[in-house]
Amino acid sequence: MHRLIPFLLALAACSSEIPLPPGTVPVYRDTSVPISSIALFDPARYAGTWYEVARFPVAFEKGCVGTTATYAPLPDGGLSVVNLCREGALDGPVKRIEGRAEVTGPGRLTVTFDQVPFLSSPYWVLWVDEGYRTAVVGVPSGRAGWILNRDPQIPADRLAAAKEILDFNGYDVSKLMTVPQGAR
Template sequence: MKIPKTLLTPTRRPALRKRHLAAAGLVLGAAVLLTACQSTPTRPPLAVAERLDIDRYMGDWYVIAVIPTWPERDAYDALERYERRPDGKIATTFTFRHGGHDEPLKTMNPVGTVLPNTGNAIWTMQFLWPFEADYRIMHIDPDYKEVVVGREKRDYVWIMSRTPTMPAADLERLTRFVEAQGYDVSKLRKVPQRPR
């Protein structure tokens, strides 16, 4: 709409400019939101194991490869141990050495909580109250010898085994599985394990 110049008095110009800027801001904001919605593809939910036997899952798991969290970025001899507590929660002991096999052992003790109606495959891990981290058992083999644990955000992942070594073909197969779930496997790091 064209406004006659006679109406654009000095007292009306600033108010008119503010309204034009506000309208332009709204249009630009809406355009950005629409573009963001269209350009962000939706990913399917992360795969999770159909049914996990908690008792069989307990015990030691060696970390074979990982897209690491900050503390794990240079981990050696990483081992995750799970034990069921009387209250139903999972006591977790994560041990590793930072930077080499001869470095001092470091320990973390998060507590796992199995979420109901998830086939026991989706947990939360609490490292520090009140913060809880997503923990999803994406794959477990029928013999409970290999496992892949990830997060819905696809930022961290752990490929673990009951033994400190894993055949190269198995690691490659699990790496392809992780990649198919939408992870950037170029970030995957093999964890050095001291021969036992």
């Protein structure tokens, strides 16, 4: 558990929407640009495992590769969340954090993690392709953003579309980093 404490503290500092002193956490989005979540979001179709193929650098994921997020429907309409990543290398030790996501509006979730019960963070699904194979997620503050895919490798056309969605929502896509994934 003591190895998880720095991870949880970094998570608390970086993923929350609690105002922090200027310069403390990088912001990757021009917050003067309106941000919008997907109107026709279907939590049941969103359930399952997503591979993080690209993200903006955040302290709580520093050194993470092979990152996945798995969602499962809960009886109350929420979703359980299990995030996994490998530390440093695709064969490195696994970090795991569990929580839940509450649907708070169309394409809008509030995520809390069991290990950090006092913290919740808005998680907006900005876009999902028609087949629910690729998703773009952001946060209104612009402190984080992700491109997720159902498979470890994403086709070039869907990656380009995902980057366009981030750009449209004010994100500086030049700061986006590719996340190494192993073969499925």
